[in-house]
Amino acid sequence: MAMSHNQQDQQVPMIARNIGTDYSYKHQIVWKNVIGFIILHLFASWGLIVLLTGGVGIKTFIWSCFLVYIMGEGVTTGAHRLFTHRTYKATPLCKAFLLAMHTIAGQNSMFIWCRDHRLHHRYSDTDGDPHNSKRGFFFCHMGWLMHKKHPYVIELGRTIDMSDLQADWMVMFQKKYYYPLYILLAIFIPVYVPVYFFGEHWWNSLLIAYFLRYVYSLHGTWLVNSVAHLYGTRPYDKNLHPVESWFVSVITFGEGWHNYHHAFPWDYKAAELSNFINHSATFIEFLEKIGLAYDLKTASPEMVSNRIVRTGDGSHYRLGDEESRAAVTAWGPLHPLNPTYNSTLKPPEDKLKP
Structure with missing residues (x-):
């Protein structure tokens, strides 16, 4: 039986079952x-x-x-954490x-x-x-x-x-x-x-x-797509490309804790902590106090700790190890405002996605 146009439109597109990055594509x-x-x-x-x-x-x-x-x-509290x-x-x-x-x-x-x-x-x-x-x-x-x-x-x-x-x-x-x-x-x-x-x-x-x-x-928003995917640590999941970036968090009101965010995307804080370079989380909490926001979702401390131990790169400030933390380097002081803040830990290999 021939399918209607609506049925055809609802079909999953014919794409390779595993998606990676085709570096030959221009x-x-x-x-x-x-x-x-x-x-x-x-x-x-x-x-x-x-x-x-x-x-x-x-x-x-x-x-x-x-x-x-x-x-x-409007972007962080609204588009990102609420509507998306x-x-x-x-x-x-x-x-x-x-x-x-x-x-x-x-x-x-x-x-x-x-x-x-x-x-x-x-x-x-x-x-x-x-x-x-x-x-x-x-x-x-x-x-x-x-x-x-x-x-x-x-x-x-x-x-x-x-x-x-x-x-x-x-x-x-x-x-x-x-x-x-x-x-x-x-x-x-x-x-x-x-x-x-x-x-x-x-x-x-x-x-x-x-x-x-x-x-x-x-450029502030774009830093989340670039710097926060390339230069930093992966204390929550070393298999994810997004990283933790103090520098990006300063510029974007807390959107630079990107490894955590991709590990727990439903968390309103988009970070483990709401009170450390994360003004958008504070803003959402303020909206809750005045009755404009409610039902704030967050990952439990136990869930976060288990993820850190199971898949983290060892750089976590509390549950990591000294050797992995020593792999974090910078030109000058390790400071949130230092854009050279970086990690020499090996990034994850490309993995195909179904």
Whole structure:
């Protein structure tokens, strides 16, 4: 009996049963994206020069920093920990604010962001991962946005369960009206406030309150895909490519504890500790205290300890061993703000995923 089109669409795509990284595959460059990113970075660099030479007032700078914070929490607390992983529940008012904050971040609609991130977790560091770290630092940092998606990313993306977000009218509203909402929330209001309230020149306001803060926040998010998959320790699971990065956690309000997060993706803390360079966890706890968030999920201490002993690389601060911890090195002091903080422990071998 011939299948209907709906039945065909529901079939799992015909992809190799085991997915790794085909290093012979050449990604096709999307030149309009390349040109767009060049223009974006040129204006951001112009804005940085204006800022460093005193071209804008302190109020405009503070306003831009506030926007970076708002959009950062929209990504970490909203898109990542709530809408993608469902690590806690939120009231409609809280969800509305987080959706607006995420829109300011300008990282595509909530629906697409969550789909790509769920795909990233399901096929992490393989050709099914939109920003496969095995393709090198530049690709997983930002190059993936300048290339045509790998066929596996496209096909496997259709299999990701998005029914929860499809049933959420707020998410679908933002998806439908994303571009006009972005123009209003991410461009017009951020630029208008310094001009109207602080007497800033509109061009300088555009350079600082839009271009510079936007590019800064983009690179902060991208660090999770690049640095937090390449340079650090794996105290929870040495078989996972993501690592623990103090440096990335400082920049991203706690998203750099990435080895833990991939080991326990349902944990609202996205880290073992909520009070160590993890402001997003503190923010979620604050939302819980004022009644906007509830049902916070977390891995039990026993579960975490068992995972560390069973699969960790030995570098854990409490349950590790001195030899493994000694493999952690840096140029200068071992400090969260030192980007050379690294581990000489052997990374996991490529493993095919079913």
